[in-house]
Amino acid sequence: MRTGTLFDPIEQDLHTDEYKINMGPQHPATHGVLRLILTIDGEVIKNVEPDLGYIHRSIEKICERDNYRQIVHLTDRMDYLSSHINNEAVCLLIENALEIEVSDRVKVIRTILDELTRISSHLLWWGVMGMDVGALTTFMYGFREREMINDIFENTCGARLTMNYNVPGGLMWDIYSGFVRDTKAFLKHFKPKLKEYNDLLTDNIIFRKRTEGIGVLSKESAIAYGVTGPTMRGSGVSCDIRKLFPYSAYDRVEFEEIFMQGGDTFDRYLVRMKEMEQSIHIIEQLIDNIPEGETLEKTRAVIKLPKGEFYQRVETARGELGVYVISDGKKSPYRMKFRSPGFSNLSVINEIAVGHKIGDFVAIISTLDLVIPDIDR
Amino acid sequence: MGYFSDIIHGFKTLLTGMKVTGKYFFNARKEIITQQYPDNRDTLTFPERFRGRVDMPHNENNEHRCTGCQACEIACPNGSIEIIWDRVLNPETGKKKKAIEKHIYHLSMCTMCNLCIVACPTDAIVMTHEFELAAYDRSDLTFVLNKPGSKLMAGVEE
Amino acid sequence: MHGTERFTAAVHQWLLGMFSPGAAHIAEMVLTGLAYLAFFAVAGLALVYLERRIAAFFQVRLGPNRVGPFGLLQTVADALKLVAKEPIGTKKADHFLYSLAPYFLIISSLMAISVIPMGAGFSAFDIDVGVFFLIAVSSVGVLGILIAGWGSYNKYSLIGALRSGAQMISYELSVGLSLLTMILLVGSLRFSDVVQAQSDYWLIFKGHIPAFIAFVIFIISGTAESNRTPFDLVEAESELGAGFHSEYSGIQFAFFFLSEFINMFIISAVAATVFLGGWMPFHIGDLEGFNHIMDYIPGPVWFFIKTGFIIFLMMWFRWTFPRLRIDQLMKLEWKYLLPLNLLNILLMAFFVWKGWYL
Numbered sequence: 001m002r003t004g005t006l007f008d009p010i011e012q013d014l015h016t017d018e019y020k021i022n023m024g025p026q027h028p029a030t031h032g033v034l035r036l037i038l039t040i041d042g043e044v045i046k047n048v049e050p051d052l053g054y055i056h057r058s059i060e061k062i063c064e065r066d067n068y069r070q071i072v073h074l075t076d077r078m079d080y081l082s083s084h085i086n087n088e089a090v091c092l093l094i095e096n097a098l099e100i101e102v103s104d105r106v107k108v109i110r111t112i113l114d115e116l117t118r119i120s121s122h123l124l125w126w127g128v129m130g131m132d133v134g135a136l137t138t139f140m141y142g143f144r145e146r147e148m149i150n151d152i153f154e155n156t157c158g159a160r161l162t163m164n165y166n167v168p169g170g171l172m173w174d175i176y177s178g179f180v181r182d183t184k185a186f187l188k189h190f191k192p193k194l195k196e197y198n199d200l201l202t203d204n205i206i207f208r209k210r211t212e213g214i215g216v217l218s219k220e221s222a223i224a225y226g227v228t229g230p231t232m233r234g235s236g237v238s239c240d241i242r243k244l245f246p247y248s249a250y251d252r253v254e255f256e257e258i259f260m261q262g263g264d265t266f267d268r269y270l271v272r273m274k275e276m277e278q279s280i281h282i283i284e285q286l287i288d289n290i291p292e293g294e295t296l297e298k299t300r301a302v303i304k305l306p307k308g309e310f311y312q313r314v315e316t317a318r319g320e321l322g323v324y325v326i327s328d329g330k331k332s333p334y335r336m337k338f339r340s341p342g343f344s345n346l347s348v349i350n351e352i353a354v355g356h357k358i359g360d361f362v363a364i365i366s367t368l369d370l371v372i373p374d375i376d377r
Numbered sequence: 378m379g380y381f382s383d384i385i386h387g388f389k390t391l392l393t394g395m396k397v398t399g400k401y402f403f404n405a406r407k408e409i410i411t412q413q414y415p416d417n418r419d420t421l422t423f424p425e426r427f428r429g430r431v432d433m434p435h436n437e438n439n440e441h442r443c444t445g446c447q448a449c450e451i452a453c454p455n456g457s458i459e460i461i462w463d464r465v466l467n468p469e470t471g472k473k474k475k476a477i478e479k480h481i482y483h484l485s486m487c488t489m490c491n492l493c494i495v496a497c498p499t500d501a502i503v504m505t506h507e508f509e510l511a512a513y514d515r516s517d518l519t520f521v522l523n524k525p526g527s528k529l530m531a532g533v534e535e
Numbered sequence: 536m537h538g539t540e541r542f543t544a545a546v547h548q549w550l551l552g553m554f555s556p557g558a559a560h561i562a563e564m565v566l567t568g569l570a571y572l573a574f575f576a577v578a579g580l581a582l583v584y585l586e587r588r589i590a591a592f593f594q595v596r597l598g599p600n601r602v603g604p605f606g607l608l609q610t611v612a613d614a615l616k617l618v619a620k621e622p623i624g625t626k627k628a629d630h631f632l633y634s635l636a637p638y639f640l641i642i643s644s645l646m647a648i649s650v651i652p653m654g655a656g657f658s659a660f661d662i663d664v665g666v667f668f669l670i671a672v673s674s675v676g677v678l679g680i681l682i683a684g685w686g687s688y689n690k691y692s693l694i695g696a697l698r699s700g701a702q703m704i705s706y707e708l709s710v711g712l713s714l715l716t717m718i719l720l721v722g723s724l725r726f727s728d729v730v731q732a733q734s735d736y737w738l739i740f741k742g743h744i745p746a747f748i749a750f751v752i753f754i755i756s757g758t759a760e761s762n763r764t765p766f767d768l769v770e771a772e773s774e775l776g777a778g779f780h781s782e783y784s785g786i787q788f789a790f791f792f793l794s795e796f797i798n799m800f801i802i803s804a805v806a807a808t809v810f811l812g813g814w815m816p817f818h819i820g821d822l823e824g825f826n827h828i829m830d831y832i833p834g835p836v837w838f839f840i841k842t843g844f845i846i847f848l849m850m851w852f853r854w855t856f857p858r859l860r861i862d863q864l865m866k867l868e869w870k871y872l873l874p875l876n877l878l879n880i881l882l883m884a885f886f887v888w889k890g891w892y893l
Contacts, residue, residue, distance in 0.1 A: 043694065069452070070453075070492065073488060073492065076490075130857065133857040133858060134772075136854060137854045137855060140410075151424075154424050155426065157426060157428075162488070164491060176426070199396070201394075204856065204857060205390045209863055358694070359774055361774075401594075405592035410596065413597070
């Protein structure tokens with residue numbers, strides 16, 4: 001150092017610096033093969049860069065090869081926690097395009113199963129959320145209730161996760177004989193458990209301190225990033241497709257769209273907890289009066305959509321799922337695009353996670369409720 | 378006095394949480410939800426509609442109901458069904474008719490979507506309740522569903 | 536004279552009969568060392584089993600139940616597997632430090648366990664600064680964690696180790712101060728004196744309000760000392776993978792794992808000794824008959840029952856609470872536990888001065 005400037009050996013040898021760590025593709029907190037490149041200063045996050053594509057299966061491209069009946073089962077594999085709702089989105093699109101009017105029975109059964117799916121998805125999320133902030137027991141409790149829903153699914157259509165129960169024109173089969181009984185038994189079992197969940201996690205002082213005021217997502221950036229679902233409603237923006245563009249039997253049930261104003265991690269948590277109550281409310285209205293009717297409308301053996309563009313949106317457990325089809329009149333679509341909720345919800349991560357610590361970051365990605373196959377498709 | 382009331386409130390919430398888990402701990406005998414899987418294999422019950430692997434039921438005379446119409450092959454999204462068929466001379470009527478030689482099922486590609494079962498006009502194939510489908514070799518995942526020497530059940534085609 | 540004292544005296548006599556006094560002394564030391572090592576291994580394995588089993592019951596499942604009756608041999612099988620495994624390290628690790636780290640932890644916990652009396656006269660050495668020695672020695676363990684985090688050349692490990700450094704140094708204060716509160720009541724740092732002072736009433740009853748506050752503080756900071764949920768930021772599975780021991784495998788990992796459980800045992804044993812009367816039986820005032828029945832239960836049994844109770848409490852915490860964040864951890868210590876602790880010492884000193892204790 002002969003330049004005449006003061007030489008500071010500490011500055012020279014022991015300077016602090018930001019560094020990068022890879023969270024994922026294999027990491028317990030990313031719930032799948034999501035890779036997040038974190039730039040960190042000590043424990044504080046300076047930048048988050050999501051790296052996608054580890055589970056890309058080109059579902060949209062496969063859809064261009066398959067016929068319309070076959071497309072339905074592929075959507076199971078996108079957001080596997082709300083597979084029934086995904087199936088329904090495609091079926092609704094085909095039905096609307098072909099102007100098939102499904103019977104009330106189909107609509108009601110679809111809605112009940114939608115809400116069961118939503119509860120099951122939120123239950124899994126709740127268990128995993130607890131696990132992410134360190135309370136490992138919540139996972140088993142959440143799964144215990146989820147198991148009952150899965151049993152109902154399994155009895156209804158033979159599969160627990162990849163249901164493929166919706167087909168264009170209705171349902172693959174009628175519901176099984178014990179469906180109403182089992183669903184009621186589940187509701188009876190589940191209602192007191194919600195209070196237990198609140199005792200165990202929601203009211204817990206450590207959990208409150210870990211989540212309140214963390215990862216605040218403002219209304220403006222929520223809208224700007226196209227965030228949907230409970231994540232958006234946690235910031236106080238109305239975006240519930242069930243209310244705004246009712247499909248199936250949602251126009252005949254009354255339920256509340258849950259809002260929170262804060263937009264922080266705890267608000268997003270609360271939205272989901274309260275949505276479960278609303279789902280119970282919806283199911284209770286429908287379960288006792290499932291109308292009689294056909295469960296499957298007659299469709300052509302080979303479904304061909306008329307030429308044109310079609311769009312259908314539904315509210316999955318994670319947000320708005322949009323299905324967009326360009327048809328050239330052939331038996332498979334010319335172009336199929338899924339607007340998946342997880343992708344837009346993930347894009348907001350850099351906005352809300354910067355400045356928080358690693359521990360909070362885990363809680364934040366947990367309340368975004370990401371399903372990685374839904375992001376990558 | 379917010380300092381001390383915070384502490385007391387905090388402790389109260391912690392104790393409520395401990396009450397919940399404690400309740401389960403002391404009732405552990407009744408509340409267990411897990412199953413001891415390989416032990417209870419014999420007593421496992423399946424829903425009627427359970428989707429295991431695809432199979433073709435045969436009756437006691439080694440007859441099946443598959444006419445070789447290939448509806449399942451077309452319906453399958455993954456190409457897991459392959460049908461090798463031929464026209465065979467029917468000695469009674471003297472006409473040549475389509476009959477399957479091999480109904481090949483690739484379990485490795487199957488997603489258990491049930492579309493082939495729905496598509497089959499003669500209910501020739503069903504979903505079994507078999508669920509332990511892992512194999513050590515990929516070739517073990519290819520099945521020929523019709524048994525050797527089997528033929529079409531009479532009266533299916535009408 | 537208690538049964539345990541008679542036992543140690545008998546062993547002493549037997550050895551003196553066989554060897555010269557010097558050799559007998561050495562033989563005694565070797566025997567004690569071996570006994571502690573055996574206890575270390577057995578207690579570690581038993582605690583791992585208990586933890587898994589109890590965790591399972593909290594989580595409405597069964598836990599290990601395949602190997603041996605009730606799965607009792609599961610942890611033995613796991614330990615054997617870990618011993619047989621090849622240690623896989625990182626290429627760029629500082630190999631000297633990397634291999635050294637586990638021993639820091641295991642030796643510090645072995646040394647700490649030696650001063651705790653498990654029965655009358657049943658401790659390896661009963662020095663007059665026992666409590667002080669225990670605090671001093673148990674804080675050596677953090678060096679092992681720091682070295683492990685630094686030596687394994689892994690960012691996750693390093694974060695975990697640094698968290699651990701901050702955590703241990705802070706919570707050491709609370710552990711020390713809450714023990715000091717009770718020492719005010721006893722007037723001696725020697726563990727055998729602490730236990731002897733509780734022959735009529737356990738200290739938690741003797742010192743009533745301040746003693747109870749000290750007990751709660753000790754349990755909280757003790758949980759933090761042993762790096763367990765809600766203070767398991769060092770490992771923080773969902774955040775850091777496995778924290779400071781991410782890069783360890785085989786027997787080195789087993790050392791970390793065992794010493795973690797032994798640390799829990801030590802904290803519980805200290806809590807049982809200082810607050811709940813150690814090996815002293817439970818007595819109620821003048822109820823002669825009741826006290827007499829209680830005296831029939833040998834001291835070590837009392838000790839392990841009490842320790843087991845505290846261990847169960849700590850497991851209960853672990854399977855109920857979420858984890859704290861690092862800044863909240865610091866806040867809890869410096870803004871809540873430490874001031875309360877200092878106030879509590881004053882309160883206790885005042886009570887002792889006035890003679891307001893049982």
